[in-house]
Amino acid sequence: MAAADRGEGPPPSPRRNLATNNFSGNLPYSISNMASIEYLNLSHNSLAQQIGDLFGNLSSLSELDVSFNKLTGDLPTSIGSLSNISSLYMQNNQLTGSVNVLSGLGLTTLNIANNNFSGWIPKEFSSIPDVILNGNSFLNGPAPPPPPFMPPPPRRPRSRPNRSGGSGNAPKGSESSTSQGGKNGLQTASLVGIIVGSILAALCVLLLLVLCIRKSRKRKDDSSTESKDFVGPLSVNIEEVSNREIPEQGLENTAMKVLPAEKMTPERVYGKTGSMRKTKVPITATPYTVASLQVATNSFCQDSLLGEGSLGRVYKADFPNGKIMAVKKVDSAAISLQEEDDFLEVVSSMSRLRHPNIVPLTGYCVEHAQRLLVYEYIGNATLHDMLHFSDEMSRRLTWNIRVRIALGTARALEYLHEVCLPSVVHRNFKSANILLDEEHNAHLSDCGLAALTPNTERQASITNTSNAPEFSMSGIYTVKSDVYSFGVVMLELLTGRKPLDSSRERSEQSLVRWATPQLHDIDALSKMVDPALNGMYPAKSLSRFADIIALCVQPEPEFRPPMSEVVQQLVRLMQRASIVRRQSGEELGFSYRAPEREGDTRDISF
Template identity: 40%
Template sequence: MAPTLHPIILCIACLGFFTSHVLAKTDSQDVSALNDAYKSMNSPSKLNGWSSSGGDPCGDSWDGITCKGSSVTEIKVSGRGLSGSLGYQLANLKSLTYLDVSKNNLNGNLPYQLPENLVYLDASENDFNGNVPYSVSLMNDLTYLNFGRNNLNGELSDMFQKLPKLETIDLSSNQLTGKLPQSFANLTGLKTIHLQDNQFKGSINSLRDLPQIDDVNVANNQFTGWIPNELKNIGNLETGGNRWSSSRPPSPPPGTRRVDRNSGGVGLSNKALTTGLIVAASTIGGLIFTAGVIALFARRKNSHHSSHFFDEEKGGTNRSKPLFTPQPSQVLQYDSMDDFKGQKTVDSNASTETKPSSVRRTSSVSFKNSPTFHLIPSSTPVAATSGRFSSLEDSPDTRGVKAFTLLELQNSASGFSPNRLIGEGTLGRVYKAKYEDGRKYAVKEIDSSLLGKRNVEDFSHIVSNISSIHHPNMAELVGYCSEQGRNMLVYEYFTSGSLNRFLHQTDDFSRPLTWNTRIRIALGTAQAIEYLHEVCSPPLVHKNIKSSNILLDSELNPHLSDYGLANFHHRTSQNLGVGYNAPECTDPSAYTLKSDVYSFGVVMLELLTGRRPYDSERPKAEQSLVRWAKPQLKEMGTLEEMVDPSLCGLYVPESVSAFADIVSICVMSEPGLRPPVSNVVEALKRLV
């Protein structure tokens, strides 16, 4: 009897174990998001249980992770000495309500997309830069927001309209500029706001009518005007180190709102209301009298135009208000483009000069041994007053570039939801757009803060230049969208993803590249760079050549992306990712054609070795790929040990040796010793 029961009991025990394990299994989307975050934070050993691939955060109780059922609800990793960035998949944590990564050494931009259901968000005391992510505006349940003591910069977007539960904001000790957003006035639940030690300017009037506010620190900024009386009686107020006016503040206008802090409401004073009614009545009477005089006078004039038409012609007040109102110097007309003085190339760092009246421009990109062609036809003006420039798609000069509407792109990209986000960088986010007829596009939204004051004109110039660039190994620009202050570039979508994905992901699918395929990828990429350097006139510097910007189609042909955006890399003061920078590039303005050659040499090293340009997980002597590889490229014995192990020895040694010779001269420390890219193309052709 006992021998019969023993296997039964064993089966029951095993069944119980596996059942509990299945019940504890974490949602796969949550696992993927945490894997990405772990890799982006340089796989820190201090986070016990965490993994860069797979795992069960809820079932295995990962350090700092709290779950409810199979969903991750809290991440608390404050003060762990973490470095790197947060990745870009955190928004996939749909049930996350508490995120605390404060007091670490995290850097780079804060992710554009953050979990929408957060109640508590603390990323303070790190080295984050860039701006406050606009996705904060979607966190309707947020009560605590702390980005203090970082290196955030730029102006605050008007993103606080729908955050009624927000009680605490701390943006102190950053480099934020500009005026306070008017939507601060919508934060009816706000109790504490700390903005000290920034570069904010203008008034703080948007804070005066908040009924529950009791702790305000705006010290050490550039605020001007007067401290509102409504704030002078709150519990804690710090305002020193600003430029407050010493004169007597003006009386509030009739009908000004006032806060009754005893009732927590907002009302009008009786005197103000009475005064307002009197003023309104007298104003209406005056308008009626004036209208009568004008009507009598108009009868005596022999005019063919109504006053409404006159206002339309001269820019009078009868026009509907545009989405974007330019300053007088910003209203540009592109009529024939033969006369656009001072227009620079895509790579120019100089500001554009304009004539005081109408401004026209010529193409900044032409091609050797071929006639110069215009990028915007005379019949296609750029309407700077509308916030959206008119369609270019009908012009043959733009090679079929299409004008997409914002609504169309939103629908095809699921409202730019996190599950459609396929990448982000210093210039903005990239989303996948999919149409019912099977068409797929990659939509790159340019961070509007990079465009500056001449938003529409700058973007139209970018679109025009990129639309003129055509090569089989370039990621083709399909269209653009410029509406409601949002500027997007629409590209071909490549289902195979980037070269970076193939080389550096750890799954079996990520390394199907044979040696001959790698040579072909190197050659195609070099030919694309050759087109920019030696076909375009003047030559165009790419400034952002790396494996993640080399996209592969279904046949693994390379397509270089992110071209024509060199000005942005200058304006963001961001160099390439660690490991791609040429030694001379101590700042972005130092980039030259030879700097591109160096970056391409690093990509070739990735193809040769399968290693990342910089890998902090390796021994210190091997972390920098170029520094580790250069001494070994000339020795056949050591060279064979460097070759990507995933090739399993399936290559011709002579081909690898010749490839290594090309790499070694591309990554020379002295720019003058590096070859022109056309020489690299010819050398690679001999290896195919």
């Protein structure tokens, strides 16, 4: 930003995109003179130091992005004067202090994740459709109400000496007695104030002493039970998210909320000899008996069978109370954690994965050497079946629905990779593990199951044809491997083809090898689109969708984006679409066939 610091600001254009330019230093003061600026993107640079009061004159600014820099200090008060701001991205900096200055802005998108903000989360944030707050040090719970108004105490009138002799109406004796009474009252009030203050101070000291003693005892108890080789179970870093809303922007669906997970409290269990036997943690899932699950699944009969995976079969369970669940009967030979306590630790971690796009684990059973997992039942079909089972099913997946499925699963992976601590690697991400409900909302299944099978790379590579190349070569699987698999699923959504199809000619059997060279060729791209879409898609949206795929399926893991960036790009794709949706068909540049029925156009939004 050297040129900008010398006062040579950017030309007066309403949109300035200065992202990814290796700018350093602080934000230049010349920004404050850009009164007509509407969009300013300074993300992915090396900007540092505190943000100055630069925003007082920027009443036209509607989107500001300073994410992925090294900005420090508190937010300036002038940022609260951005009357037209709707999108604010400040994630991945080192900003501190309170965020109350943002509470009065008319924001629809706010991302301040991964900073050092503290204090209470303003209640106004709950009305922002797309807000991301994790990675800060906010206090839990709602902000306290402001203190009630207390009128100031009446001032005691000061008696001024009557230098001119006064009016002569009041006798001197009366003046003397009044003055003497005021002094006595003041002395009495001072004495009472000193006594009350001393009592309060003593109570505070006593309270602090009690708290210190209790804390010291607690530390002693913790240190006496700690073991150096203890490895705690998965914990979910969700407390500071504080009911984070994750909306489907541009869609008809209502906003979805991530529920805060309960804290896990590891406990020690000692055997008869006094040695530590196992580490146990509370489980939020419901325990079931084998008998109850046998009744619900009709003794695991073939008619109740829903599907089969590498870990075992899944059955539909109808319980007497009317609830319908999906029961996974885990094959003991397929898992490496044979000890019951080890299995329960994994179940405890899985039961705390809570996200609207993740199939929740609601129950379990460990009786009679059986290992069963009970999930919420998603009643429509898998994405794999919808895309590849029949043309009639795939035609139901309009372009809007496919983009929504991509965004939902991207948000599920973002939660696993960047909200959970430690990060949860799915390891088996594929279209067959994406369940669709009746409204075609995506729900990712088998999350956390990789912990049960840490030594089954060979099985996973056989059952998942969407695996990243580094896994096939070295057996190494990371969060970036999940990103690659996500890109393959996006390719399935785009083309309607399977990841590996031996029925096709040799050059087209591998979806990634066939499709990747054509993703940036507009003409070739239009020929790749799933014929089931019948040409009903917007050309611009298709091109942006292909750009995201190209980033995800790069051969080198280090070049693949984190899922938070993928989510952001998909959301922006939808935001741009919502803007151009109001324009005429000629301005949109749609590439589609004329529909036979008037109602067929309703799904062309993006």
